Amino acid sequence: MRVAVVGAGWAGLAAAVRATQAGHDVTVFETAGMPGGRARSDDDSDAATDNGQHILLGGYARTLALMREVGVDVERALLRVPLSVTYADGGGFALSRSGPRLLAAAGALAGARGFGIVDKLSAVAMSLAWRLRGFRCPPSMTVDELLRHAPTARVHRRLIEPLCVAALNTPSAEASAEVFLAVMRDSLFGARDASDLLLPQRPLAQLLPLPALAWLRARGADVRLRTRVDALERVEHRWRVGSDDLFDEAILATPAPEAARLTQTLAPAWSATAAALAHEPIVTIALTAPKRPWPAAMLALHSDDTSAPAQFAFKLGEQPADVDRVTLVVSAAGRWLQRGSDAVAAAAVLQYRQAFAIRDDEAVDVASVRADKRATFRCTAGVVRPAMAILPGLRAAADHVAGPYPATLESAVMAGETAAAALGG
Ligand SMILES: Cc1cc2nc3c(=O)[nH]c(=O)nc-3n(C[C@H](O)[C@H](O)[C@H](O)COP(=O)(O)OP(=O)(O)OC[C@H]3O[C@@H](n4cnc5c(N)ncnc54)[C@H](O)[C@@H]3O)c2cc1C
Structure with missing residues (x-):
């Protein structure tokens, strides 16, 4: 079958790899110039900056298997700690x-x-x-x-x-x-x-997105970066995706708001469920600070609702001799971002200073502050997530699709693989 995959995040890449393995003729459409979606890097170099600190778990069986499948040396790419x-x-x-x-x-x-x-x-x-x-x-x-x-x-x-x-x-x-x-x-x-915690030792792009892209292209899949799908149309029993291409089946591997937009007239009830999902931000702060002893590569910080927003600090990868290069993560950051991202960063830096007893005359320099406003859907009690099946031959595959787990890389990969396995069904 001719299969279209809209979106080259981890879900879309998983769907594309498994559909290609099953013998389908796959075309991937991706708005951005780099694959990876919310778990991407700025470029393909070893010094690339990621869109936020990610950790994987030993239980991410499907993600780890997919990484191996496309040629990633998982043991070297991820630091495994209890x-x-x-x-x-x-x-x-x-x-x-x-x-x-x-x-x-x-x-x-x-x-x-x-x-x-x-x-x-x-x-x-x-x-x-x-x-x-x-x-x-x-x-x-x-x-x-x-x-x-x-x-x-x-x-x-x-x-x-x-x-x-x-x-x-x-x-x-x-x-x-x-x-x-x-x-x-x-x-x-x-x-x-x-x-086990699996802490990335390489830029995120090298954990799956770029190896999967190379794997797909080497097997004849057509991956079109910088190509946004504006509309979907049902043409008899096939799907027109984007300009004039017709496909037997299509997989929507985009975030929920975009999937809702593309299906608004085709499947109004499904679209409304996807559109109703609320989202929660994550703020990632990169800084350099005076050297201090770290008992582990990932540390929890004492956080609260009033003045201490960051929950975790990471010291990963090669470190300079004179300073610590650190990443602070503020999850569930919606309540903090109302004060502005600079205020969140300032509060997190103060929190870091207190945790490591850094004196006022010692410098802590903020290198970057990234606020991802729609990092994940809000996994609230009773939340209703959209089903994978939208219409015959049209499925959704992304971290928000109904499933047992919250929005994670593993949920995204599971959704992509499940949608690919259902092709033709
Ligand atoms: C800062 C941050 C930290 C996180 N930390 C963790 C973590 O530690 N562990 C973990 O497991 N998860 C983490 N997550 C969650 C994880 O990144 C996501 O669950 C996962 O990446 C979602 O993948 P996806 O493929 O479902 O969607 P996305 O990654 O959003 O991929 C969708 C893709 O579709 C493309 N697209 C959208 N519209 C169109 C269109 N019309 N046409 C073509 N392409 C389109 C987008 O450009 C994007 O590439 C984090 C997320 C963020 C933002």
């Missing part, structure tokens, strides 16, 4: 890779630094209760409601909130407990290495 929520002062918890998962999680909680015995017991009781309930809860329940009777305020603030915001990009007061529990089940309490 899951930890470590603070600059060494507090927090680290998960051991050995032993049954529930015991490892209980052991990590019991050994967590900076927590009292009551905190630890409450955290262990909470995870046992999740397990006993099969990691299930009503779809309308928020993470805060899930935790109402369980852990202490410190466990909530210092362990659950950072995990929730990192995974769902939504504050725990509104975040879907159902999706949060699915993430916990399959990462923290899943297969032995599923909870």
Whole structure:
């Protein structure tokens, strides 16, 4: 079949690779000059800047398999470390890779630094209760409601909130407990290495987008960069995509607002569901700071709702001899961005200074501030996500499509692969 894929983010690339492998004649349309969508780099060099810090998990089985398929040396491209929520002062918890998962999680909680015995017991009781309930809860329940009777305020603030915001990009007061529990089940309490953090050692473009582009072109797929699809039209049983090309089937791998626009007259109900999704920003701040000891490559920061916006700090890649090159991440940043991105950056820098005891006469220089206003959809309790099937021969494949997980690279790849597998069905 002639298949059109609209969008060359991780979902579109996954769909295109799997459709090509299945023997289809694939054309990819991409507005930007670089593939990768929200997980892209500015250019194809080793020094390229990414559109925000990304981390992968050991449980991203489909993404890791796809990366290998297109020739990426996953072990070199990603630094694998056991899951930890470590603070600059060494507090927090680290998960051991050995032993049954529930015991490892209980052991990590019991050994967590900076927590009292009551905190630890409450955290262990909470995870046992999740397990006993099969990691299930009503779809309308928020993470805060899930935790109402369980852990202490410190466990909530210092362990659950950072995990929730990192995974769902939504504050725990509104975040879907159902999706949060699915993430916990399959990462923290899943297969032995599923909870490992995989920290990129290369620009994002080299993790999948550019190798997938080369793989597709080498196999005859037509990848058209700088080519925006303005409209979709049904022509008998086929699809006109863009100017005058006709395709047997099409996969819409664009963000939800664009998928809603393209389907507005073709499938009004589907389009309305996609258009109704709210989005949540992420702010990424790159800075240089005086050298300090770092207990781990990724650190949690004490964050709050009033003056401390950043949840995590990263020190990755080759470092200069004289300064630390650091990235600060503010997830669920909607509540902060009302003050403007410069104010968010200033507050995050102050937070960093306090965490690492940096004196006033020592310089912290901000290199860049990126505010991605539509980083992910808001994964709130009861959120209704659009289905993959739109019309015969037309499917959506992206991180917002209905599924068990929040908006992640793995959700995007899963959606792309599932849409490709359904071609002709
Ligand atoms: C700052 C930031 C940090 C993140 N951190 C993480 C993380 O740590 N871990 C994680 O797993 N996920 C993270 N995410 C989420 C992850 O990046 C997304 O879930 C994933 O990239 C979505 O992929 P996608 O293919 O579904 O959509 P997109 O990446 O949005 O791809 C859609 C593509 O469609 C193209 N397009 C749109 N309209 C058209 C059109 N009309 N014609 C042609 N092309 C079009 C766009 O240009 C884009 O390339 C983060 C996101 C951001 C923004």
